[in-house]
Amino acid sequence: MARPLQPTEVRKMETLELPRNATQLSEGRSPVFLRIEAKSGWVSLRLKELWEYREFLYFLTLRDIKVRYKQTLLGAAWAIIQPVFTMLVFSLFFGRLAKVPSDGLPYPLFAYTALVPWTLFANSLSQSSNSLVANAHLLTKVYFPRLIVPISAVASQLLDFVLAFIVLLGMMIYYGISLKAQAFCLPGFLLLALIMALGAGLWFSALNVHYRDVRYVIPFIVQFWMFATPIAYPSSLLSERWRIIYGLNPMAGVVEGFRWALLGQKSGPTQMILVSSVAAAFLLVAGAFYFRRMEKTFADTV
Amino acid sequence: MGNIAIHSESLSKQYRIGGTEVYKALRDTVAEAFSLPLQKLRGIFRGNNGQTEENTIWALRDVGFSIRHGEAIGIIGRNGAGKSTLLKILSRITEPTAGFVDIHGRTGSLLEVGTGFHAELTGRENIYFNGSLLGMKTSEIRRKFDEIVDFSGIDKFIDTPAKHYSSGMYMRLAFAVAAHLEPEILIVDEVLAVGDASFQRKCLNKMQQVGDEGRTVLFVSHNMPAITRLCRRAILLDEGKVVQDGLSQEVVRRYLQSDNGTSAFRSWPDPSKAPGNDIVRLNSVRVTTDEGATAADIDIRRPFGIEMEYIVHKPGYVLVPIYNLFNQEGVLLFQTSDQNPVWRHSARHPGRYKSTVRIPGNFLAEGTVIVSAAIGTMDSFVLHVHERDAVAFQVVDSMEGNSARGDYGGSIPGVIRPLLNWTDEYDG
Numbered sequence: 001m002a003r004p005l006q007p008t009e010v011r012k013m014e015t016l017e018l019p020r021n022a023t024q025l026s027e028g029r030s031p032v033f034l035r036i037e038a039k040s041g042w043v044s045l046r047l048k049e050l051w052e053y054r055e056f057l058y059f060l061t062l063r064d065i066k067v068r069y070k071q072t073l074l075g076a077a078w079a080i081i082q083p084v085f086t087m088l089v090f091s092l093f094f095g096r097l098a099k100v101p102s103d104g105l106p107y108p109l110f111a112y113t114a115l116v117p118w119t120l121f122a123n124s125l126s127q128s129s130n131s132l133v134a135n136a137h138l139l140t141k142v143y144f145p146r147l148i149v150p151i152s153a154v155a156s157q158l159l160d161f162v163l164a165f166i167v168l169l170g171m172m173i174y175y176g177i178s179l180k181a182q183a184f185c186l187p188g189f190l191l192l193a194l195i196m197a198l199g200a201g202l203w204f205s206a207l208n209v210h211y212r213d214v215r216y217v218i219p220f221i222v223q224f225w226m227f228a229t230p231i232a233y234p235s236s237l238l239s240e241r242w243r244i245i246y247g248l249n250p251m252a253g254v255v256e257g258f259r260w261a262l263l264g265q266k267s268g269p270t271q272m273i274l275v276s277s278v279a280a281a282f283l284l285v286a287g288a289f290y291f292r293r294m295e296k297t298f299a300d301t302v
Numbered sequence: 303m304g305n306i307a308i309h310s311e312s313l314s315k316q317y318r319i320g321g322t323e324v325y326k327a328l329r330d331t332v333a334e335a336f337s338l339p340l341q342k343l344r345g346i347f348r349g350n351n352g353q354t355e356e357n358t359i360w361a362l363r364d365v366g367f368s369i370r371h372g373e374a375i376g377i378i379g380r381n382g383a384g385k386s387t388l389l390k391i392l393s394r395i396t397e398p399t400a401g402f403v404d405i406h407g408r409t410g411s412l413l414e415v416g417t418g419f420h421a422e423l424t425g426r427e428n429i430y431f432n433g434s435l436l437g438m439k440t441s442e443i444r445r446k447f448d449e450i451v452d453f454s455g456i457d458k459f460i461d462t463p464a465k466h467y468s469s470g471m472y473m474r475l476a477f478a479v480a481a482h483l484e485p486e487i488l489i490v491d492e493v494l495a496v497g498d499a500s501f502q503r504k505c506l507n508k509m510q511q512v513g514d515e516g517r518t519v520l521f522v523s524h525n526m527p528a529i530t531r532l533c534r535r536a537i538l539l540d541e542g543k544v545v546q547d548g549l550s551q552e553v554v555r556r557y558l559q560s561d562n563g564t565s566a567f568r569s570w571p572d573p574s575k576a577p578g579n580d581i582v583r584l585n586s587v588r589v590t591t592d593e594g595a596t597a598a599d600i601d602i603r604r605p606f607g608i609e610m611e612y613i614v615h616k617p618g619y620v621l622v623p624i625y626n627l628f629n630q631e632g633v634l635l636f637q638t639s640d641q642n643p644v645w646r647h648s649a650r651h652p653g654r655y656k657s658t659v660r661i662p663g664n665f666l667a668e669g670t671v672i673v674s675a676a677i678g679t680m681d682s683f684v685l686h687v688h689e690r691d692a693v694a695f696q697v698v699d700s701m702e703g704n705s706a707r708g709d710y711g712g713s714i715p716g717v718i719r720p721l722l723n724w725t726d727e728y729d730g
Contacts, residue, residue: 036391036392060435142436
């Protein structure tokens with residue numbers, strides 16, 4: 001509780017060492033003229049500013065990944081354990097016991113191909129939903145575009161995805177399935193999963209600042225969502241017409257897209273994916289505007 | 303306008319009060335949504351929940367000032383005066399409720415040293431992360447990296463995780479990054495309140511240098527000597543308003559005087575605004591002579607008292623009144639706490655208390671003494687009250703020859719001036 005300051009030392013200050021090129025102006029990002037005032041209603045997304053902060057996004061993501069791997073005993077192994085064990089459980093209960101159809105594919109491969117993008121989505125969603133609250137200390141001390149935080153939370157899951165994906169490739173070799181031309185569509189489906197995760201994450205993270213209930217709601221949502229997505233079962237259980245409506249759950253489009261691109265049966269679920277893409281894009285854009293609108297209250301509330 | 307760095311007009315910020323209400327349960331909003339459907343749903347989109355005037359507080363009200371490029375400005379005020387809110391608005395962390403600020407020039411703000419530092423990361427990783435957080439480009443950090451490491455003096459441990467650093471090393475590294483941020487306008491909050499003496503020296507030094515280079519510095523501190531030394535101009539805030547804006551010496555003098563017109567007595571008649579918590583609140587602090595009169599000038603030879611009145615609201619706590627005495631240069635002269643055996647181990651009953659410490663004559667040096675008052679519980683240390691700069695008084699040395707200065711009329715160094723016994727022998 002002492003308020004320290006030594007007068008003799010204050011007087012001696014002049015003699016202390018200093019960084020040499022301190023006169024050089026910072027190349028910082030803050031603009032040269034700025035008006036700070038209350039803004040109301042819907043505001044622009046300021047994507048240009050977001051771009052200017054891309055290096056910070058990189059370091060924030062890198063920090064998240066490093067810290068996560070350093071703090072866990074198994075580190076990166078968790079990226080594989082989670083989907084692989086879910087696949088084993090599904091294979092046993094749905095594949096073996098319940099005899100759920102799998103579009104003529106080996107059930108473990110059928111389930112795992114869906115679980116890889118699903119795990120990416122589920123983890124990204126929960127990480128980004130909690131991201132603002134988890135980074136409260138940054139929000140209350142430093143200015144940067146707040147959108148960076150949930151974006152970084154989603155981006156930091158990509159490495160886990162890559163690891164799980166390598167296992168998927170291994171399984172495909174084991175089951176003797178070779179890559180076909182449609183595998184080039186895969187990045188598109190990956191992007192769709194990311195858009196979905198970020199879109200929902202923006203909504204939940206902004207809500208979480210004001211309503212901490214969100215933290216408890218997320219696990220439920222993820223669980224329900226998983227069963228509403230054709231992971232343990234094929235969407236071919238539904239008739240063609242219903243399948244298109246099913247696409248309103250964009251994760252259904254992602255999962256079926258992954259299966260089609262990698263395991264390549266029949267024609268692609270084009271219409272369903274189209275519906276999914278539109279739904280996901282809408283969720284992302286609306287989420288971003290909602291987030292920006294709520295942003296001004298974050299530092300005061302979080 | 304070319305010369306203006308920061309210009310604010312009728313800047314105001316309203317906060318909701320009541321700490322537990324800050325995050326509402328969604329349940330409440332949903333339940334209310336049924337009673338007031340449209341209004342409440344709008345609340346979800348606006349981030350407010352239909353707050354009314356009664357449960358809000360103006361942290362800033364109609365604050366206006368202009369700061370020219372190259373000026374160094376100190377911002378002072380008591381706890382809750384709105385200093386931090388002002389800095390947060392200037393740093394774009396929070397938005398004003400009304401009014402505006404124009405900022406001409408690149409701004410760097412340090413509301414804390416080492417924001418975003420992570421114990422699991424190495425010094426090197428932390429430099430890059432923290433630098434980019436503060437607004438440096440990667441190329442800039444890379445270019446300054448050696449200098450930053452050099453400045454921090456921890457080059458041997460740069461690839462060691464920060465969790466193995468001592469707190470001193472941690473602060474040094476964090477400050478080294480901040481010191482290499484070179485904005486045109488620098489906003490600094492109480493950075494000096496933490497860290498060891500040499501660290502604070504570095505901070506002050508750096509700020510002085512920034513000012514000398516003709517860049518604009520805004521500096522919030524409780525450290526009055528640092529304010530008067532670094533800043534020609536100061537702004538005094540009280541209850542969210544600018545009370546005085548002028549030469550820093552004059553503003554600091556005004557700050558140290560209370561509403562009662564004397565710096566030796568301060569009281570908080572409104573308990574809701576008094577320093578403290580639910581357990582105990584300060585009522586008044588007073589410097590008294592032996593005869594019990596309030597006195598802002600103390601004769602160096604005479605004993606005197608510092609008295610605090612406080613009201614205990616919750617029973618069951620052992621409470622210890624504490625004073626910290628600082629001289630005008632901000633040196634902590636000493637700390638004294640109530641060691642009265644009656645209350646040392648026994649919990650206090652609710653009610654009004656008065657505790658006085660008697661400070662002997664011929665002990666302090668002459669000059670201004672600033673007193674911080676605190677009340678704490680020592681066992682699992684908690685401070686219930688901590689009012690900085692509660693009262694201040696002048697110690698006046700007489701020229702009558704019977705004080706420690708004797709017949710010498712010049713200035714005498716030293717932070718205390720005891721009158722001690724000497725023995726003298728003539729061996730010749």
